[in-house]
Amino acid sequence: MPNWNQVLQEIKRRQDIGAASASAAFDSVRKKYIKKLHRHTGRNIIAYYSGFLSKPPILGLEVSDEDKNAFMMAIHNMDRTKGLDLFLHTPGGSIAAAESLVDYLHRMFGNDVRAIVPQIAMSAGTMIACSCKSIVMGTHSNLGPIDPQISGVPAQGVLDEIERAYKEITSDPARMHIWQFVLGKYTPAYIGQCQQAVDWSKDFVRSELKKNMLSSDSDRDAKADAIVSALSNYSHNKAHNRHLHVDACKAIGLVVEDLESDKDLQDLVLTVHHCFMNALANTACIKIVQNQLGAAYIKQIAQGPLSQI
Numbered sequence: 001m002p003n004w005n006q007v008l009q010e011i012k013r014r015q016d017i018g019a020a021s022a023s024a025a026f027d028s029v030r031k032k033y034i035k036k037l038h039r040h041t042g043r044n045i046i047a048y049y050s051g052f053l054s055k056p057p058i059l060g061l062e063v064s065d066e067d068k069n070a071f072m073m074a075i076h077n078m079d080r081t082k083g084l085d086l087f088l089h090t091p092g093g094s095i096a097a098a099e100s101l102v103d104y105l106h107r108m109f110g111n112d113v114r115a116i117v118p119q120i121a122m123s124a125g126t127m128i129a130c131s132c133k134s135i136v137m138g139t140h141s142n143l144g145p146i147d148p149q150i151s152g153v154p155a156q157g158v159l160d161e162i163e164r165a166y167k168e169i170t171s172d173p174a175r176m177h178i179w180q181f182v183l184g185k186y187t188p189a190y191i192g193q194c195q196q197a198v199d200w201s202k203d204f205v206r207s208e209l210k211k212n213m214l215s216s217d218s219d220r221d222a223k224a225d226a227i228v229s230a231l232s233n234y235s236h237n238k239a240h241n242r243h244l245h246v247d248a249c250k251a252i253g254l255v256v257e258d259l260e261s262d263k264d265l266q267d268l269v270l271t272v273h274h275c276f277m278n279a280l281a282n283t284a285c286i287k288i289v290q291n292q293l294g295a296a297y298i299k300q301i302a303q304g305p306l307s308q309i
Helices: 006-015 022-041 069-076 095-109 126-129 156-172 173-183 186-210 220-233 248-250 265-280
Strands: 042-050 085-090 115-119 134-137 256-258 285-291 294-299 305-308
Touching: 006 022, 006 265, 022 042, 022 069, 022 156, 022 265, 022 285, 069 095, 069 256, 069 294, 085 095, 085 186, 095 156, 095 186, 095 248, 115 126, 126 186, 126 220, 134 248, 156 173, 156 186, 186 220, 220 265, 248 256, 265 285
Parallel strands: 042 085, 085 115, 115 134, 134 256
Antiparallel strands: 042 285, 285 294, 294 305
């Protein structure tokens, strides 16, 4: 199967011979390889791609409630008995949107949803992956921590700072003089909001793990707790953008399928990935949701979503 550059050259050849406009050339090549992957797996495919790696930080790159419309379009006319392979390439986003999207997918496909992470699915993207029956990852794939961020500030970091201040002031009241400037920036409502966000994130992922990925495991409660603890451990992970590699994901208990174990699947998945990454890097697209039937929901810079069939 073609690599990144070969995919791009195929797209350019379609343009050079006048067979398609620039956007149509990118789309037709994506359709070609998604269909090839579908023929190999026999499963429905929805590829959910954000342009967060190639575009400047702008609104619209994150997981949001707007994505529900894209998934509704993608699922329309599918034979849902064939299950779903869900490509995830996202920096994350709203917990509420991820929770709602997961609920919708399970209503459509039951537990027969498999995540495929060709490169990166962070934060809320990791949460969505944890709701699936398994996660296909390559040696180059990464998930990320699920600790929530509030206005760019790690919620658990705030709670840890409050706890540290309490301990230091209790042991040495003179430290209040130092801590008062730090504590003064927090309001009681904000601290409560941080606690609620942390609890919500953990409860959501724990519940989804037990309902699907670990549903047949007799030790699912303990394993779900261990996975949630590892993914939400702010002091261990150090940063919200920490990249968790495939071995680490297996070690904490996630059910991971090695992409490299099936050479044909590996070639097809990576070619599809190259198709999407080329489109995001070389066009105005900032988000693409596309299925094996040829339906695509494309969002562009300074424009609204565009549906294509």
